[in-house]
Amino acid sequence: MKFSERVLAMQSSPVRRLLPYAEEARAKGKKIYPLNIGQPDIKTPESFLKAIKDFSQEVIAYATSQGNNDLRDAISRYYKEFNIPFDREDLIVTNGGSEALLFAFMTMCDPGDEVLIPEPFYANYNAFAQSVNVKVVPITTKAEEGFHLPPKEQVDALVTPRTRAILVANPGNPTGTIYTRDEMDMLASLALEHNLYIVADEVYREFVYDGLKYTSFGHLPEILDRVVVVDSVSKRYSACGARIGCIACKNKDFMAQVLKIAQGRLCVPTLEQVGATALYSTPKSYLEEVNKEYQSRRDTLYAALKKMPGVICSEPKGAFYVMVKLPVDDAEKFIIWMLQNFDVDGETVMASAGEGFYATPGLGKQEFRLAYVLKNEELVKAMDILKLALEAYPGRIEPVAAR
Ligand SMILES: Cc1ncc(COP(=O)(O)O)c(C=O)c1O
Known part of the structure; x- marks a missing residue:
């Protein structure tokens, strides 16, 4: 075959x-x-299983394709505590950050389009890109330089007419690197100059050490209509098997397109959403x-x-x-x-x-x-x-x- x-x-x-x-x-x-x-x-916080045990509806029905309102409201509240201005309608619940990444690729790119990604990167980015025939164009970073980004001219030289987005994991997997504000501003200015999306994979947002202050791409107002945040409860609440994540973007046209794909896969598991909603009330x-x-x-x-x-x-x-x-x-x-x-x-x-x-x-x-x-x-x-x-x-x- x-x-x-x-x-x-x-x-x-x-x-x-x-x-x-x-x-x-x-x-x-x-x-x-x-x-x-x-x-x-x-x-995993006990609230997850407790919420599922307390679930009292007689039918485990489909959820909406966007995700439960309770969960989206809980995620929105969480973002606002971080000063990231995502409202309920800016969010679609996904099967982990993984599905959010796939949705982002599917929505932004045609076959043959290119996405810039600092390497080394989370290896599954390759799988998501390949599955929609998108070319990963690496921005090479080095162990000796703490895997920080090269100067703007070097990144700029990688942009072609087929480039659609820059995808960054911040904090990084596999590097553990956190980008400086200057690096983020550099990527933001490239996104504006070349009309690109920034896909910000922030599933490790909470894991920041040595008292460093974390800046999210959702904190940069000048690019907010082109920032697509990928998120997940997997690492934050040690709930990898729950498979709950989200894709978040202030750009309503973008989210309307994502919703069409989300509708195709119907919904994310109903019970896991109930459990995940409770996770968002976990004490700080x-x-x-x-x-x-x-x-x-x-x-x-x-x-x-x-x-x-x-x-x-x-x-x-x-x-x-x-x-x-x-x-x-x-x-x-x-x-x-x-x-x-x-x-x-x-x-x-x-x-x-x-x-x-x-x-x-x-x-x-x-x-x-x-x-x-x-x-x-x-x-x-x-x-x-x-x-x-x-x-x-x-x-x-x-x-x-x-x-
Ligand atoms: C950087 C990064 N993004 C996304 C994911 C996907 O996580 P999940 O689909 O469990 O939310 C992972 C998992 O290891 C990851 O390391």
Whole structure:
């Protein structure tokens, strides 16, 4: 049978691709520290399940395609606390941030159009772009520069008549980078000059460390009619399986087009929306605690990585990932080797290979991404194992440049 060129051109997820090796290792009795996937271990607020248990309607009916009004009002209130002026009608509830991204691509782009994305980027952006035949044009950023953006002229040179949008995750996955206000203003001015959308993937908005003040693209009034915010309860409330997110935009014409696609898929699960509505009433103290916890994990991981000879990484300022450049021939081979051939007292570590987070061929080969989604004690053990693995790995190469 024939498969579409579109699907054949898709890569499999770098986060999930190596899972068979992990399963094999587990079957042999190895314990694995799973730092490959952004699945938080934080408890979901109890209000989620309570709201679902209290659901008393006799029929689990379709919800509206826009999403429940209660939920959209709760999300709107949340934004307004952040001084982001989204009203109920500026929001459509989606199946996670993932569907919001897909809707954004489908609404903005025709086949062959281009979207600029700073690389390394959340690998599934490739899948969403490919599925609508959109070309990802990478804005390359470097570990050595903390994955900050290059100067405006360099980004400007990437814009073509087919460019429709700039997509940024802020805070970033896999980098943990938070853009400065100057970087955001630079992107905003490019969007105005070239009539582009800014798709702001802000699913990690809450995870910002070292007292940094977070600026959302929704805070920039001059571009508000071209900013499309992608959001989700997955990480914020540790509710990844709830599959509730939203797409938000002040541009009514844009949202009217998105609604047509949303109507095609009918609605988002009714019960999950009830649970998610309750999540938005979670006291601020929950997020403050979670934030503290992640910051301390970040400290643990970064301190350990800094001490490993030949390892290059910059301190992540947000989200819960760090992209690490390793003194190895090939990070994917190294991860597979750790799973198949290496352990310390029956324990080893799993990470996500870096190449899949880049669009430029060959970049990221020596990098991997770690997600600090385990408790500090476990992270300490995982980092001890990683250090020994790097010393023992047969494909180790001595770094050319010192840290
Ligand atoms: C940057 C970014 N955007 C979007 C998503 C999608 O999340 P979800 O569909 O669970 O909301 C993720 C998930 O890891 C992510 O890291």
